[in-house]
Amino acid sequence: MLEKLIALDTQLFLFLNGLHNPFWDTIMWYTSATATWVPLYALVLFFVFKNYKWKGFIVLFFLILVVLFADKISVHLFKKVFERLRPCHNPEIAGLVHIVKAHCGGQYGFVSSHAANTFAFAAFTAPFFKNKKYTWFIFIWAAFVSYSRIYLGVHYPGDILGGTLLGILIGYLLYKAYELSYKYIENKKA
Numbered sequence: 001m002l003e004k005l006i007a008l009d010t011q012l013f014l015f016l017n018g019l020h021n022p023f024w025d026t027i028m029w030y031t032s033a034t035a036t037w038v039p040l041y042a043l044v045l046f047f048v049f050k051n052y053k054w055k056g057f058i059v060l061f062f063l064i065l066v067v068l069f070a071d072k073i074s075v076h077l078f079k080k081v082f083e084r085l086r087p088c089h090n091p092e093i094a095g096l097v098h099i100v101k102a103h104c105g106g107q108y109g110f111v112s113s114h115a116a117n118t119f120a121f122a123a124f125t126a127p128f129f130k131n132k133k134y135t136w137f138i139f140i141w142a143a144f145v146s147y148s149r150i151y152l153g154v155h156y157p158g159d160i161l162g163g164t165l166l167g168i169l170i171g172y173l174l175y176k177a178y179e180l181s182y183k184y185i186e187n188k189k190a
Helices: 002-017 022-032 034-052 055-082 113-129 132-151 157-189
Strands: none
Touching (some): 002 132, 002 157, 022 034, 022 132, 034 055, 055 113, 055 157, 113 132, 132 157
């Protein structure tokens, strides 16, 4: 059963990764770069502080934990445990993989840290805005960033799915931890 899932994951990867051209190579390269999204992160933080005033510092603390947990857990509890080669490092298909700017990344890819980080960010921040447009936007953004990793040849769809689920779980749990800590602080003040 596992072999069939891996074969299906590989076939889907080769199909999606095969849909490329020079224009999208550039778009996906920048989509995947963390620095590209610094203005988005700054804008989200601006609105958090605007809407939540001093509580924005608590949100910022938890947001740092969200990204730290998503990133470290995806590497230390998944990549280093499962040791699934990235498609671009897999000798069975490496010659078929389209990579951009000869960049392949680390040796192992399950789960995608990009997917874990972006979906954790989305799952954690969406409840603060209580706005369907923001929620749709931030989850579509996370999916687009995650898809860029398949396009660039560094992750299988299964890596993305695993990172997505991990990220959503971390974002949700840390949002609940934020709620508990905020209630605790409010009760102490009363």
